Amino acid sequence: MASRASDSPIVTVPDARVLDVERIKADFPILSERINDKRLVYLDNAATSQKPREVINALLEYYRKMNANIHRGLHTLAERATSAYEHTRTHTADFIGGVKPEEIVFTRGTTESINLVAYTWGEQNIGEDDEILVSEMEHHANFVPWFQLAQRKGATIRKLPITVCGHLDLSDIDNLINEKTKLVAVSHMSNVFGTVNPVKDLAQRAHAAGALILTDGAQAAPHMPIDVTDLDVDFYAFSSHKMLGPTGVGVLYAREELYRDMPPFNYGGEMISQVGFDKVTFADLPYKFEGGTPNIADVIAFDAALSYLEKLGMENVHHHETEITRYALDRLSEVKGLEIQGPQDTSERGSAVSFTDKDIHPHDISTYLDYNGIAIRAGHHCAQPLMKFLGKVATARASFYIYNDRADVDALVEALIEMRRYFGV
Numbered sequence: 001m002a003s004r005a006s007d008s009p010i011v012t013v014p015d016a017r018v019l020d021v022e023r024i025k026a027d028f029p030i031l032s033e034r035i036n037d038k039r040l041v042y043l044d045n046a047a048t049s050q051k052p053r054e055v056i057n058a059l060l061e062y063y064r065k066m067n068a069n070i071h072r073g074l075h076t077l078a079e080r081a082t083s084a085y086e087h088t089r090t091h092t093a094d095f096i097g098g099v100k101p102e103e104i105v106f107t108r109g110t111t112e113s114i115n116l117v118a119y120t121w122g123e124q125n126i127g128e129d130d131e132i133l134v135s136e137m138e139h140h141a142n143f144v145p146w147f148q149l150a151q152r153k154g155a156t157i158r159k160l161p162i163t164v165c166g167h168l169d170l171s172d173i174d175n176l177i178n179e180k181t182k183l184v185a186v187s188h189m190s191n192v193f194g195t196v197n198p199v200k201d202l203a204q205r206a207h208a209a210g211a212l213i214l215t216d217g218a219q220a221a222p223h224m225p226i227d228v229t230d231l232d233v234d235f236y237a238f239s240s241h242k243m244l245g246p247t248g249v250g251v252l253y254a255r256e257e258l259y260r261d262m263p264p265f266n267y268g269g270e271m272i273s274q275v276g277f278d279k280v281t282f283a284d285l286p287y288k289f290e291g292g293t294p295n296i297a298d299v300i301a302f303d304a305a306l307s308y309l310e311k312l313g314m315e316n317v318h319h320h321e322t323e324i325t326r327y328a329l330d331r332l333s334e335v336k337g338l339e340i341q342g343p344q345d346t347s348e349r350g351s352a353v354s355f356t357d358k359d360i361h362p363h364d365i366s367t368y369l370d371y372n373g374i375a376i377r378a379g380h381h382c383a384q385p386l387m388k389f390l391g392k393v394a395t396a397r398a399s400f401y402i403y404n405d406r407a408d409v410d411a412l413v414e415a416l417i418e419m420r421r422y423f424g425v
């Protein structure tokens with residue numbers, strides 16, 4: 001007799017992709033802070049993430065057990081610090097798809113990484129009549145350095161436009177990327193719309209035209225697996241502080257042969273090979289781009305942030321955020337008077353969700369939410385060309401990370417509904 005389904009043992013296989021948010025929350029001391037006598041609901045992760053105990057401890061450990069300057073000292077502490085610093089470089093290279101450690105340069109943040117490229121590769125390669133294609137959704141960090149370079153060189157900035165749905169408008173891309181284009185500057189994920197852009201496709205188009213592509217990964221690297229070789233980008237920039245690590249650490253990836261041809265950025269100690277009154281020669285990669293004493297402690301603690309994310313698994317991080325974003329988009333659509341920006345389809349976007357209320361200014365939304373312990377961002381998000389496109393001066397933005405759950409989304413939605421009652425709209 002065929003056994004009925006109910007005869008067979010029921011095995012529930014836990015979904016390995018689901019993060020244990022309660023346990024994760026417990027790793028972040030700041031999340032037990034009370035804000036205005038309420039539980040802290042931290043939804044400003046696109047601005048900066050919170051730090052787990054492992055990262056905080058790594059900072060303390062560094063100062064307690066290995067504080068020394070790196071690369072030059074011959075004593076034990078200097079060797080400890082140097083080896084921990086270089087370990088983070090190798091770890092970072094692995095984290096973005098297994099590139100060579102010498103293709104990783106540490107800076108102060110995404111902003112400095114992009115400026116490094118503008119002042120070195122840009123100064124050397126951009127001339128009059130050249131074109132730099134910049135998307136309309138860029139953060140100022142990936143707009144202003146190119147604008148300034150173009151001003152210095154008499155080059156032209158061309159706009160890669162966006163659509164009302166928050167996508168790049170690629171309808172005229174064959175004309176926009178042409179034989180004059182030297183660089184395409186585009187974000188991997190928008191900090192306003194949350195849109196994940198088709199970087200690989202743009203890289204192919206740029207290369208076919210003989211141009212390079214620089215990708216601002218500040219909002220993507222914290223949230224999804226990154227493989228810069230597969231994306232086929234020439235430059236990729238991101239910040240430690242948005243991915244559980246300390247502030248003051250940025251990463252610049254560039255292909256080795258590009259780095260070899262680029263002049264140094266900061267001149268001084270650490271970045272030289274020989275110095276004399278007749279001649280100065282520079283250090284090998286990557287040190288040629290790390291003049292002066294770097295941010296040793298924070299780079300070393302960034303290693304703990306990468307380990308924490310790897311322990312969770314970047315696929316799982318991405319899966320969790322997709323789920324929470326889908327739930328947030330559904331629940332926010334219940335709030336009367338809200339206009340939500342960016343793609344609605346979570347396969348096209350990440351977890352930064354911008355919105356406006358037709359009756360209440362974003363700054364008032366943020367202040368009201370703060371009374372309720374909820375931290376969001378309000379403003380132009382350093383993306384004024386995008387705000388101009390939307391015809392707005394500001395939006396409110398909730399952005400989610402590994403320690404956010406449905407209860408956090410519910411708290412946000414309930415406070416927004418209550419806010420409209422409070423304002424009498």
Ligand code: PMP
Nearest residue numbers: 109110111139141191218219239
């Ligand atoms: N690009 C994007 C997309 C960002 O969201 C940010 C941070 N808001 C930056 C660049 C600048 O990063 P940082 O301030 O760490 O240099």
